[in-house]
Amino acid sequence: MKKWVVLLLLSLVLVGCSQNSNNDETEISQTSSSEEASQSTTKQSSTTETSEQSSTTSEETNQNGSGETTLSKEMFYQTGVLQNINQQFLNWASDRAKVGGMAVTSEFFDHGAAGRGDWFAVTPDGLAMAQDLENPGYDFFPLHVVGGVTFYYSINGTLGATNERQQSSFAAGFSEVADTTKPIVKYILCDNGMIYELKSDVSLSTGFNEASDEGTIPKSQINVKEFSYSEDTDAISELQRILSIVNK
Structure with missing residues (x-):
């Protein structure tokens, strides 16, 4: 009877460890996805700002002419x-x-x-x-x-x-x-x-x-x-x- 009790307790401990491990992997996965999304948004924002700056510079050049002649x-x-x-x-x-x-x-x-x-x-x-x-x-x-x-x-x-x-x-x-x-x-x-x-x-x-x-x-x-x-x-x-x- 004692042997069965010990086995039951060991099983419960292993199941708990397995669930904690899965939860940790899920959290890590979610964190990684969040970081990638943040980096992607940052890159898109940077690209947009560069594009807008380039457009503004182009418009100023067209309005002001070359200024060289x-x-x-x-x-x-x-x-x-x-x-x-x-x-x-x-x-x-x-x-x-x-x-x-x-x-x-x-x-x-x-x-x-x-x-x-x-x-x-x-x-x-x-x-x-x-x-x-x-x-x-x-x-x-x-x-x-x-x-x-x-x-x-x-x-x-x-x-x-x-x-x-x-x-x-x-x-x-x-x-x-x-x-x-x-x-x-x-x-x-x-x-x-x-x-x-x-x-x-x-x-x-x-x-x-x-x-x-x-x-x-x-x-x-x-x-x-x-x-x-x-x-x-x-x-x-x-x-x-x-x-x-x-x-x-």
Whole structure:
């Protein structure tokens, strides 16, 4: 009888040990799975953050342009340089205008009787000097206009590069050659390698402002009609190509 009691007690002890062992294995397995899930989540989070950072950097690059192609002050004032830049760009823009059923001219800015201050355009990257009368002068402005063009739909059916507007007076602007029910778009080419554009009216001075005779620019003028970043990436690439050649 004692022998049976001893055997029964041993059996109960072994069963208990077996259950504890199984429970331990289950807990270890669950812990391992939890750690793997946590590591996986961490990796996914890291990948997402990297992707978002890359996307943000890409967007900033697209908005700001390369920033590598610039024109020095010395080259800016060298005889014939700006005319050469604008003519090369106009030649390229001519084919672009034809495809769009438009005319394009190198006339984008002019003004009548005025004071002694420099003329400028407002852009997202700062003020761009459009005419230098040394008041306040080149060094005051962060940007400088090296050329420009105007795209419009000609009432005469003209396609590509043209000087047909020159037959009209300054006061008439584009009113005698452009279909005013359709867009008139000005491009200004700047020495930072960027192009800014403006949906204009018929006036040649639209989008441009003049500093005072003392060379000061009131804040009210800085908040006037502003050029925006051009979305014409092909045109920007062409301007940067031209500037890179001129700078050699």
